[in-house]
Amino acid sequence: MTTGNFLSLLLAADLKEGDYVGFTFFVGFMAMTAASVFFFFESTRMEGKWKTSLLVSGLITFIAAAHYWYMRDYWIANQTSPTSFRYIDWTLTVPLMCVEFYLILKSFGAKIDLLWKMIGYSVLMLVAGYLGETVYRDNSVLWGFISTIGYVGILYEVWLGSAKKLSQNSNDPILQAAFTTLAWFVLVGWAIYPIGYMAIETDGWLRNVIPLASLDLIYNLGDAVNKIGFGLVIYSLAVNSMEKQKKANA
Numbered sequence: 369m370t371t372g373n374f375l376s377l378l379l380a381a382d383l384k385e386g387d388y389v390g391f392t393f394f395v396g397f398m399a400m401t402a403a404s405v406f407f408f409f410e411s412t413r414m415e416g417k418w419k420t421s422l423l424v425s426g427l428i429t430f431i432a433a434a435h436y437w438y439m440r441d442y443w444i445a446n447q448t449s450p451t452s453f454r455y456i457d458w459t460l461t462v463p464l465m466c467v468e469f470y471l472i473l474k475s476f477g478a479k480i481d482l483l484w485k486m487i488g489y490s491v492l493m494l495v496a497g498y499l500g501e502t503v504y505r506d507n508s509v510l511w512g513f514i515s516t517i518g519y520v521g522i523l524y525e526v527w528l529g530s531a532k533k534l535s536q537n538s539n540d541p542i543l544q545a546a547f548t549t550l551a552w553f554v555l556v557g558w559a560i561y562p563i564g565y566m567a568i569e570t571d572g573w574l575r576n577v578i579p580l581a582s583l584d585l586i587y588n589l590g591d592a593v594n595k596i597g598f599g600l601v602i603y604s605l606a607v608n609s610m611e612k613q614k615k616a617n618a
């Protein structure tokens with residue numbers, strides 16, 4: 369790469385006017401970077417276990433920022449979906465979101481099995497989704513269905529299963545409120561992704577409704593909401609819990 373090339377990359381000068389999708393990759397990169405700086409700095413003033421939770425929030429947005437950097441580049445060069453980058457990003461960040469659930473429930477009795485179960489569901493969801501978007505695009509509905517089994521597994525854990533029960537039994541209204549918000553993220557925020565996936569041109573159910581070109585717009589929007597928003601819920605949970613602890617000690 370020449371210096372000029374590098375500079376234009378840095379300044380996003382090669383982003384063409386009217387390239388809205390490319391623009392959302394750029395904004396996504398900036399937003400994820402800003403969020404990472406925030407979470408990393410804030411983690412230094414947290415106490416005890418909350419340091420780790422904030423660090424994980426920062427890692428999620430930081431990993432996404434790094435991928436957005438490359439995805440933006442890829443999009444500008446090819447004007448096609450950076451599917452592999454996308455799925456590498458998700459395969460790293462979705463399990464970290466499961467780690468967040470585990471960390472906030474740990475002091476209320478969460479066992480490591482819960483974490484592995486949720487990570488297992490995530491891997492099933494993402495591997496099947498990747499195959500449906502790439503190798504077996506003609507059968508995207510079938511692979512989307514298999515992927516949905518993993519998604520439903522995660523939904524079950526946070527809405528009805530052991531994660532939900534641990535939250536219910538915690539007797540901690542601050543944790544319960546945050547847990548419920550996070551569960552809504554998984555139900556509504558995450559549902560954005562299968563909707564985008566249905567735009568796949570071969571056999572996607574919504575292919576005549578959602579143009580394929582919106583797939584990346586939808587995924588980029590979903591990522592911003594789910595990664596930054598999710599991290600902010602963890603952040604306010606940490607701040608509120610620490611304040612409560614201080615009051616109790618006073």
Ligand SMILES: *C/C=C(C)/C=C/C=C(C)/C=C/C1=C(C)CCCC1(C)C
Nearest residue numbers: 497512515516519558561562565594
């Ligand atoms: C930060 C990234 C996140 C939270 C990504 C979440 C991705 C999903 C919930 C993807 C789900 C999919 C299905 C349920 C079926 C179709 C294929 C996927 C992978 C798009």
